[in-house]
Amino acid sequence: MRTYLDCIPCFLRQSLEASRMVTSNETLHEIVLKKVMRYLQVISSFNNPPPELSKEVHAIVRNMLNCKDPYREVKKKSNEMANELYPRLEQIVEEAKDPFLMATKLAIIGNVIDFGAMNRFDVKDMINKAITENIDDNAYSRFKESIEKAQTILYLADNAGEIFFDKLLIKKFAEMGKRIVYAVKNNPIINDATIEDAKFAGIDKFAEVLPADEGQDKSAPGILLNYASSKFLNYFRNADVIIAKGQGNYESLSNSGREIFFLLVVKCPLVARDIRADIGKLILKVIE
Amino acid sequence: MRTYLDCIPCFLRQSLEASRMVTSNETLHEIVLKKVMRYLQVISSFNNPPPELSKEVHAIVRNMLNCKDPYREVKKKSNEMANELYPRLEQIVEEAKDPFLMATKLAIIGNVIDFGAMNRFDVKDMINKAITENIDDNAYSRFKESIEKAQTILYLADNAGEIFFDKLLIKKFAEMGKRIVYAVKNNPIINDATIEDAKFAGIDKFAEVLPADEGQDKSAPGILLNYASSKFLNYFRNADVIIAKGQGNYESLSNSGREIFFLLVVKCPLVARDIRADIGKLILKVIE
Numbered sequence: 001m002r003t004y005l006d007c008i009p010c011f012l013r014q015s016l017e018a019s020r021m022v023t024s025n026e027t028l029h030e031i032v033l034k035k036v037m038r039y040l041q042v043i044s045s046f047n048n049p050p051p052e053l054s055k056e057v058h059a060i061v062r063n064m065l066n067c068k069d070p071y072r073e074v075k076k077k078s079n080e081m082a083n084e085l086y087p088r089l090e091q092i093v094e095e096a097k098d099p100f101l102m103a104t105k106l107a108i109i110g111n112v113i114d115f116g117a118m119n120r121f122d123v124k125d126m127i128n129k130a131i132t133e134n135i136d137d138n139a140y141s142r143f144k145e146s147i148e149k150a151q152t153i154l155y156l157a158d159n160a161g162e163i164f165f166d167k168l169l170i171k172k173f174a175e176m177g178k179r180i181v182y183a184v185k186n187n188p189i190i191n192d193a194t195i196e197d198a199k200f201a202g203i204d205k206f207a208e209v210l211p212a213d214e215g216q217d218k219s220a221p222g223i224l225l226n227y228a229s230s231k232f233l234n235y236f237r238n239a240d241v242i243i244a245k246g247q248g249n250y251e252s253l254s255n256s257g258r259e260i261f262f263l264l265v266v267k268c269p270l271v272a273r274d275i276r277a278d279i280g281k282l283i284l285k286v287i288e
Numbered sequence: 289m290r291t292y293l294d295c296i297p298c299f300l301r302q303s304l305e306a307s308r309m310v311t312s313n314e315t316l317h318e319i320v321l322k323k324v325m326r327y328l329q330v331i332s333s334f335n336n337p338p339p340e341l342s343k344e345v346h347a348i349v350r351n352m353l354n355c356k357d358p359y360r361e362v363k364k365k366s367n368e369m370a371n372e373l374y375p376r377l378e379q380i381v382e383e384a385k386d387p388f389l390m391a392t393k394l395a396i397i398g399n400v401i402d403f404g405a406m407n408r409f410d411v412k413d414m415i416n417k418a419i420t421e422n423i424d425d426n427a428y429s430r431f432k433e434s435i436e437k438a439q440t441i442l443y444l445a446d447n448a449g450e451i452f453f454d455k456l457l458i459k460k461f462a463e464m465g466k467r468i469v470y471a472v473k474n475n476p477i478i479n480d481a482t483i484e485d486a487k488f489a490g491i492d493k494f495a496e497v498l499p500a501d502e503g504q505d506k507s508a509p510g511i512l513l514n515y516a517s518s519k520f521l522n523y524f525r526n527a528d529v530i531i532a533k534g535q536g537n538y539e540s541l542s543n544s545g546r547e548i549f550f551l552l553v554v555k556c557p558l559v560a561r562d563i564r565a566d567i568g569k570l571i572l573k574v575i576e
Contacts, residue, residue, distance in 0.1 A: 005304055005317050008325075009297035016293055029293050030334070037296075037325040046318070 078161025110165020398453020
């Protein structure tokens with residue numbers, strides 16, 4: 001998905017949000033915003049997906065404020081909250097009429113824990129939503145069938161906290177005897193999960209945890225194939241099923257040419273338009 | 289009220305909105321946004337109120353797109369909608385237990401018709417709100433008392449459409465034998481009312497309609513005293529009561545040192561914080 005001009009105010013709002021997480025010094029916030037505006041001013045093409053620009057914007061924030069991980073505390077809190085919730089989530093899955101469906105829906109719902117796109121959330125409401133709301137029947141049938149046939153599943157993580165919701169589904173895959181590769185960001189970018197988060201969630205017990213990208217300042221809030229590691233690209237080419245979580249991965253990979261199952265909650269009006277669904281909808285969508 | 293860094297994304301969002309009203313050419317939208325970012329980048333002080341910066345931002349939009357009034361259609365529609373509603377509004381006032389209170393509340397409610405701050409509204413819901421929601425008792429008592437004692441009332445208009453709601457209150461003032469001066473913007477700025485709008489609403493039958501500012505590109509979405517006409521300033525100094533509608537006038541005049549009755553609906557989180565009220569609240573507030 002290309003970047004729209006509507007993303008510009010959003011990049012600036014996010015830069016301010018991230019800066020405020022690092023320092024309360026308003027002069028520094030102003031310097032960051034002006035530097036981000038200088039960068040956005042010289043963008044010659046908005047044809048790249050939003051995560052490509054977001055990568056640069058957040059690198060400016062980190063470098064100007066000399067902070068490697070502005071969202072560190074936010075991620076920690078998201079993880080702790082989700083960790084506490086996890087036994088209840090497992091119980092909901094096991095008690096469900098169709099545990100695999102419930103694990104899938106909860107993995108989608110987990111995507112709402114995204115401080116990058118919203119500031120308040122009520123996880124309990126969202127769990128009720130998972131129980132009461134439906135996902136696309138056809139897409140789900142195809143998803144389940146593909147998983148059943150698969151040997152290797154490449155699962156692209158999105159945010160900290162959310163990864164505990166992914167774990168529910170990954171455990172189901174493991175019970176089915178699948179080989180799972182769980183791709184996370186190599187370096188901190190917004191509130192996206194890194195190896196440290198995946199280990200904290202214990203996902204490494206069920207899956208090989210792999211950083212998707214390489215190098216400094218190359219992590220983006222949606223996996224960009226031009227910065228991906230060769231190991232990741234190998235799985236991307238050869239895995240039997242690819243699952244990509246969140247808006248960022250949808251933005252960066254919806255035109256990849258590879259069959260991908262996208263699992264996300266729609267939060268942004270531009271993604272809503274692109275994916276043809278309302279904001280707040282639980283999405284399971286396959287794109288070939 | 290000073291400008292906050294949070295206003296930057298909002299200025300850009302508004303510039304894009306205004307540009308889209310003029311043309312569907314995305315290259316032009318991009319040029320406008322970049323030019324606005326260039327302007328915001330060199331701002332050396334955010335101590336001025338937001339309408340001061342907004343004045344410059346919208347002048348860039350108008351000049352770059354060679355369009356004197358991007359919101360012309362929006363204002364026309366707001367006026368037409370409010371005009372159609374007007375007989376019903378008059379009836380609500382006359383049938384109310386306290387018609388003066390109802391006219392005051394409806395004048396506040398009218399402030400929700402603001403395409404500059406929100407895109408969707410349901411006027412009928414808002415009328416119910418006027419009937420059911422209360423305003424500050426103490427401020428209202430003081431307001432009524434001041435009006436009763438006053439000979440000359442200076443009333444600072446806000447938006448097109450909204451002016452029909454002002455008319456309800458202005459008619460009450462006229463029935464009380466008051467002299468009313470209704471100050472509007474000299475030139476188009478966002479969806480703010482100009483002389484043409486005030487005449488369309490027939491306010492000139494009850495009040496002297498006066499452009500508050502002078503010169504080219506000097507109109508701001510909140511009256512700035514340093515660009516005000518001498519005639520306006522004379523009324524501003526000598527009127528017995530000043531009423532200022534909307535967030536813009538609150539932002540530009542809340543520290544004027546003059547007693548002003550502010551009538552508005554809170555729409556922006558920064559105004560909400562400054563005025564110490566929740567978003568959506570009906571505000572009648574006196575500042576000395």
